[in-house]
Amino acid sequence: xxxxxxVTVRYxxxxxxxDLSLRAEAGGITAILGANGAGKSSLMRAVSGIxxxxxGSVRLDGQDITSLPAPARAKLGIAHAMEGRRLxxxxxxxxxxxxxxxxxxxxxxxxxxxxxxxxxxxxxxxxARIPAGLLSGGQQQMVILSCTTIRSPRCLLLDExxxxxxxxxxxxxxxxxxxxxxxxxxxxVIAEQMAMLALKVSRHCLVLRRGRVVLQGPSDExxxxxxxxxxxxxxx
Amino acid sequence: xxxxxxxxxxxxxxxxxxxxxxxxxxxxxxxxxxTLNFGQGSLMMLCAMLTVWLSSQGIAVALAVLGSxxxxxxxxxxxxxxxxxxxxxxxxxxxxxxxxxxxxGIFLQGMAAKYxxxxxxxxxxxxxxxxxxxxxxxxxxxxxxxxxxAVAVALILALELFVRKTVWGQAVQAVSLDPELALVQxxxxxxxxxxxxxxxxxxxxxxxxxxxQIGGTVDPAFGxxxxxxxxxxxxxxxxxxxxxxxxxGLVVGILSKLVGGYVSTAAEHGIAFALLMLALAVRPQGLFxxxxxxxx
Numbered sequence: 001x002x003x004x005x006x007v008t009v010r011y012x013x014x015x016x017x018x019d020l021s022l023r024a025e026a027g028g029i030t031a032i033l034g035a036n037g038a039g040k041s042s043l044m045r046a047v048s049g050i051x052x053x054x055x056g057s058v059r060l061d062g063q064d065i066t067s068l069p070a071p072a073r074a075k076l077g078i079a080h081a082m083e084g085r086r087l088x089x090x091x092x093x094x095x096x097x098x099x100x101x102x103x104x105x106x107x108x109x110x111x112x113x114x115x116x117x118x119x120x121x122x123x124x125x126x127x128a129r130i131p132a133g134l135l136s137g138g139q140q141q142m143v144i145l146s147c148t149t150i151r152s153p154r155c156l157l158l159d160e161x162x163x164x165x166x167x168x169x170x171x172x173x174x175x176x177x178x179x180x181x182x183x184x185x186x187x188x189v190i191a192e193q194m195a196m197l198a199l200k201v202s203r204h205c206l207v208l209r210r211g212r213v214v215l216q217g218p219s220d221e222x223x224x225x226x227x228x229x230x231x232x233x234x235x236x
Numbered sequence: 237x238x239x240x241x242x243x244x245x246x247x248x249x250x251x252x253x254x255x256x257x258x259x260x261x262x263x264x265x266x267x268x269x270x271t272l273n274f275g276q277g278s279l280m281m282l283c284a285m286l287t288v289w290l291s292s293q294g295i296a297v298a299l300a301v302l303g304s305x306x307x308x309x310x311x312x313x314x315x316x317x318x319x320x321x322x323x324x325x326x327x328x329x330x331x332x333x334x335x336x337x338x339x340x341g342i343f344l345q346g347m348a349a350k351y352x353x354x355x356x357x358x359x360x361x362x363x364x365x366x367x368x369x370x371x372x373x374x375x376x377x378x379x380x381x382x383x384x385x386a387v388a389v390a391l392i393l394a395l396e397l398f399v400r401k402t403v404w405g406q407a408v409q410a411v412s413l414d415p416e417l418a419l420v421q422x423x424x425x426x427x428x429x430x431x432x433x434x435x436x437x438x439x440x441x442x443x444x445x446x447x448x449q450i451g452g453t454v455d456p457a458f459g460x461x462x463x464x465x466x467x468x469x470x471x472x473x474x475x476x477x478x479x480x481x482x483x484x485g486l487v488v489g490i491l492s493k494l495v496g497g498y499v500s501t502a503a504e505h506g507i508a509f510a511l512l513m514l515a516l517a518v519r520p521q522g523l524f525x526x527x528x529x530x531x532x
Binding site for chain 1: 414419
């Protein structure tokens, strides 16, 4: 379970998150919705330890990790797929996976972990020796997701995994995410701009606007109920 | 082969190997922080001077070298913590580290002049004396030259193997490609940066001892222009490439010795910097520089 209490993130004079609190339970997906610049990425960066948190606390399964540096948090089991399809573009697909595994929890042997990834995404086996930067957008996203799951994380943060991908690829990617979330039972938080998609896969949902939570609740209520209007309003 | 040409070539290869070592040291910190330690020259000098001083106190030469390398490695940590990190923290993309590392180098040079005197000191024979020769292609070749070359090549191969074949080497590459991504992937970036400065300083120390061994003497000013030549070698070979460092070092070494032998020794350094300008104009990524791999 991931818990934020009164977290404020500030970059110089710019306030990215203000007094934000959230609880993301394990065993389900929590969706973070919001327009560009609403603070979705800052929230995730505050959790993984690369954003300047000036107030509040971050807890993973009850343990306060607010003062831990990013590598220590990663070691505790926080896996963060950053926005903008970040991977080591000059390293091969397999080297990216190996590196992620090496600095992860190492609960499963490397060969078994790689086999699992290649079994799930056979195309990555074909491209294993190719620099990751040369893959298509969808394939890169598969590598990035696999780099997070190969670490055997306790908490998964996915920042706009659908960005810039063809609808059919988005479906495939989300199929993998929901499947993995259900199978592993860990805490999964997804930041997403495609509201309907995020509401469909998630159990709980938060809407951010200018660094604050403006709406939250169970996803199916937000999708069907009168909150639909409020949801639309928060994007305007 | 002409005797004179051959001896120049050999001297060039030998000093070129040392330039390669210096370039390799510069590469190391460039990998992890995109900064260069311009105080390297003073570390070379200090390591050689400390070796002379320690051995004059009756310590075995090998131990003296080892002790000096430890001191230099500690100074590498100091440089990272107190000259590079604050400069990078002040504002990302700032070039303050150029001034701060160079400044620390000048400080070390001044301290060395104060405590060891500014006179040149004779450097002890570490492995072979200047009188040891072997015959190669019918030529007398100083064993010292061969030792310098062998040490340089061995270190370069070891470093290249480390980077390509080990997890920690891959982690260093990851830090050089995207430090923030490396952080969230659990790579201890801080420790790697510190390690790179220590190892870079040790390489500078080894280079200093080797070149003092060839030259026979050290003084506080020693090392300052050497680090510039190492810089030329690094840029020429492609900043960040180990084999580039070796190739760049050899090109600079051989060319400057040939120019020194056939034209004028005064032109030795001039030609190296002419080479630098030519390289920057024609092939800025260097001989072995890797072009960006990306897909829009």
